[in-house]
Amino acid sequence: MGFDPNEPEQRQRLRAALKAADLKPGELWLNYFSIGGSVGEYEVEAYLQGLLSLPPLQRDLLAMAANELIEAVPRLFAPYSDDANLAQPDQESNTADDRDTQDSAGADEYTDPPENE
Structure with a gap:
């Protein structure tokens, strides 16, 4: 193929970085395209x-x-x-908004009306 001497190493490191960050090729392509990359997702x-070989500029934009x-x-x-954060429990979990949500949780439940005998 028409690889320059650095292309295989650059590609391998890019793949390793994507894998380590749990990024998908589609996510990479979308960001690449948004910063001016000119090749398609495929x-x-x-x-x-x-x-496929890519020109150095496109490889650098991918990086x-x-x-x-x-x-x-x-x-x-x-x-x-x-x-400091180690000694403090999560104080945000019991805010007034949470209490309001908990109090009204059953308010929307539907119950059947009593049957007429």
């Missing part, structure tokens, strides 16, 4: 499978799109023993 999938998506995913961090 071509991106073929590139990721090693079936940029992937990195933007990866950065948007919140990361989990292990807490330290002195983290």
Whole structure:
């Protein structure tokens, strides 16, 4: 194929990054297209499978799109023993709105009227 020497390594690392971030090719393509990428979704999938070569600019736009998506995913961090959030239980779960919802939960239930005897 018409690969330049860096293309296979760039593709392999892109695939690894997508897998690690649990991103699908369709998500990548949509972001890639929104930032100016010019190849279609099928071509991106073929590139990721090693079936199609892409010019360096398009590969770099794919990398940029992937990195933007990866950065948007919140990361989990292990807490330290002195983290303030560690000692406080979730205070948001019992707000006034939640209590109102709980109080009116049965209000919409339908019951059959008593039968006339």
